[in-house]
Amino acid sequence: MTTVAAYAAPAAKAPLERTTIERRPVGEQDVLIEIKFAGICHSDIHQAREGWGEAIFPMVPGHEIAGVVTEVGSGVTKFAVGDRVGVGCMVDSCRECENCKAGLEQYCVKGNTGTYNAVDRNGENTYGGYSTHIVVDEAFTVRIPEGIALDEAAPLLCAGITTYSPLKHWNAGPGKKVAILGMGGLGHMGVKIAHALGAEVTVLSQSLRKKDDGLKLGADHYYATSDPQTFEELRGSFDLILSTVSAPLDLDKFLSLLRTDGAFVNVGAPEEPVSLNLFSVIGGRKTLAGSGIGGIRETQEMLDFCAEHGFGAEIELISAAEINEAYERVLASDVRYRFVIDAATI
Numbered sequence: 001m002t003t004v005a006a007y008a009a010p011a012a013k014a015p016l017e018r019t020t021i022e023r024r025p026v027g028e029q030d031v032l033i034e035i036k037f038a039g040i041c042h043s044d045i046h047q048a049r050e051g052w053g054e055a056i057f058p059m060v061p062g063h064e065i066a067g068v069v070t071e072v073g074s075g076v077t078k079f080a081v082g083d084r085v086g087v088g089c090m091v092d093s094c095r096e097c098e099n100c101k102a103g104l105e106q107y108c109v110k111g112n113t114g115t116y117n118a119v120d121r122n123g124e125n126t127y128g129g130y131s132t133h134i135v136v137d138e139a140f141t142v143r144i145p146e147g148i149a150l151d152e153a154a155p156l157l158c159a160g161i162t163t164y165s166p167l168k169h170w171n172a173g174p175g176k177k178v179a180i181l182g183m184g185g186l187g188h189m190g191v192k193i194a195h196a197l198g199a200e201v202t203v204l205s206q207s208l209r210k211k212d213d214g215l216k217l218g219a220d221h222y223y224a225t226s227d228p229q230t231f232e233e234l235r236g237s238f239d240l241i242l243s244t245v246s247a248p249l250d251l252d253k254f255l256s257l258l259r260t261d262g263a264f265v266n267v268g269a270p271e272e273p274v275s276l277n278l279f280s281v282i283g284g285r286k287t288l289a290g291s292g293i294g295g296i297r298e299t300q301e302m303l304d305f306c307a308e309h310g311f312g313a314e315i316e317l318i319s320a321a322e323i324n325e326a327y328e329r330v331l332a333s334d335v336r337y338r339f340v341i342d343a344a345t346i
Contacts, residue, residue: 002022008127034068037150038130039313060129089114167199173199196305203219265290
C-alpha cells in the first residue's frame with residue numbers, strides 16, 4: 001500500500017479537508033497514475049452531501065481525472081510509463097454480462113464500480129481524483145490524445161462523455177435540431193459536441209447572460225426559458241433535447257418543444273422526483289429517456305473526437321485549498337464552465 005495526499009469529506013455536508021489515503025499496490029493489470037488535474041463535477045457535490053442517498057465516508061470525490069502513468073504492472077499492454085491518461089466515473093465492472101461484453105460497462109448488470117463512493121471487488125472503498133495518485137486497472141484507463149491539454153481534458157472524462165454518448169445514440173448530426181438545456185459544466189460540452197457533430201444547436205438557459213458564450217462555443221440560437229414566449233415560439237421544434245439540469249423541471253412544458261418522434265434525454269439528475277402528464281409523450285409519439293456516461297471504448301472515441309476537432313473543456317483552474325469555495329460557486333452557477341483542481345497543490 002502507498003500513502004498519498006488527498007482532499008476528503010469526513011462526513012456528509014462537512015467541508016473537504018486535506019488528509020492522506022492508502023492506494024493499493026500496483027497489480028499485474030494496473031497502472032499507477034500521477035494525477036495532474038481533477039475536474040469538479042456537480043455529482044461530486046450531490047454525493048459529498050448525500051443528496052443522492054447514503055454515502056461512504058470519508059469520501060475523496062473526483063471522477064474527471066487526467067494524469068501521467070508512472071508505473072505499470074507486469075501484464076499491462078495498453079500503456080507505458082509517461083503516457084497521458086484519463087480515468088472517468090468507473091474503475092471496474094463485472095466484465096461478463098451482456099452489457100459489459102457489448103462495451104456498455106456503464107450499464108453493467110451487476111453494477112459498475114464507481115471511481116469513488118463505492119466498494120471494489122476486494123471489498124475496499126474507492127477514492128477518487130482529489131488526490132495525488134491513483135491505481136487503476138488498464139481496462140478502465142483511457143489515453144488522452146496529444147491534441148488536448150491535460151487540464152482541459154480532465155472534464156471530458158465525465159462532462160464530455162455524458163453529453164457525447166446520448167448525442168451519438170440519438171443521432172445528433174446534419175439535418176437534426178438539437179437543444180441543450182442548461183449551459184453549465186455539462187451543457188457547454190454538449191454545445192461544443194453537438195455543433196462538431198453537425199447539428200443545428202439551440203441553447204435553452206434560464207437567462208440570456210451566457211448567450212455570447214453559447215454562440216461562441218457553437219450554438220446557432222439561444223433562448224431564455226424564463227421567458228414564456230420561448231415556449232410559444234419553439235413549440236414542436238426539436239428532434240432532441242438534452243437536459244443537463246440537475247434541478248426539477250416542468251417536463252410537460254419542455255416535451256411540448258419536441259417534434260413528432262422527438263426525444264427528451266436527461267443526463268442531469270435532480271435529487272427530487274419529478275412529475276409528468278403522460279399525454280405529453282403520447283401526443284407526438286415522444287420519448288422521455290435518460291443516459292449515463294459511456295463505456296470505455298466510447299469514452300476513448302469521444303476523446304479522439306474532441307482532439308480531432310481541436311477542443312477540450314472551458315475551465316477555471318483552482319488550487320485544492322479552493323475546493324470548498326468552488327462547491328458553493330457551482331451551486332450558485334458561478335463558473336465558466338468547469339472547475340479543475342491542480343493536483344500539484346494537494
